[in-house]
Amino acid sequence: MEMTPERREALRLNMYPGAHRAIEDWDAFHWHTYAASPRSSQMLAIDVFGTLKTRPQTEIDSVLSRIADTVGLPVKGPWQIELEWQDGANVLREFTPTQVDAVATSPHAMLLFECKFTEAGGGCSQTKPDRHGKVACNGSYSPQENPQNGITARCALSGKSIAYWDWAEKLYDLSASQEYVPCPFALDAYQWMRNSVLARAIAERDNISTRVLAVYADAEHLQTAVKVKTGRLGVRPLSPVNEIQPLSYQALLTIAAETTPEGDWEALSEWVEAKINATRLQPHASL
Secondary structure, eight states: OOOOHHHHHHHHHHSOGGGGGGOSOTTTSOOOTTTTSTTOHHHHHIIIIIHHHTSOHHHHHHHHHHHHHHTTOOOOSOOEEEEEEOOTTOTTOOSSOOOEEEEEEOSSEEEEEEEESSOOOOOOGGGSOOTTSOOSOOSSBSOEEOTTTOOEESSHHHHTTOOHHHHHHHHBSOOTTSOBSSOTTSSTHHHHHHHHHHHHHHHHHHTOEEEEEEEEOOOTTSHHHHHHHHSOSSSOBSSGGGSOEEEEHHHHHHHHHHHOTTSOHHHHHHHHHHHHHHGGGSTTOOO
16 A cells, blocks of 8 residues: 555554654555554554564563563573564465564574454465455365366465475374365464464574464453453464463563563553554454
């Protein structure tokens, strides 16, 4: 979407003021279509992680070291934050590398933050028709010909040489040579799997420890919050270290206030709560 002066102003008004300096180039940044909406998941992530990114290094290290400790990662910094991060080496061989809402890296560890607001996890696009009405996958993990390209494979993405199942075998009690009906990743487990296999692949490639955290707005009417309270996010992995670790925005801001009381976290917490309360009028809309 073109960055007009009107859109730029709408984005600025929808972003917590303390996060503004986190966006170095407003024209080049990968904005989502509805980033100017107060219901935008991307903008809520920038509100919080962008604000943390602009704080002094000692504060960044204090907050992220505490979070790293809670999920069993090495805590020693320095820690760096990136927004809308992609793996430049594309270890999963994706056509478009997975865009992670925020990542925090230290010399020995990486935290991948998949951030949710009103939405649940994203499903696999291969079960939906393309612009010609052709559907690549019938929703099962079984040999089938993809009418889009004529390739026969159990997974349409594997048929395109994308490496999800190469790594999924290592994370889950699944075999790429067996059939699964339906596919365990056909619905909202897909996005969690994609983040998990990316984290595992990076860990092995770079010899660092990684974790995936689902950062969500905690309210009884929001989908990911309900999912966290009623079950796990995604498929159960073989090792607990590969579980998606839930962390609410509210808990994250409590950690920030406890570890760096000199920051104005109360104002940011009020900003986040105001956005959450606004969604109660239309609880089912997702952006």
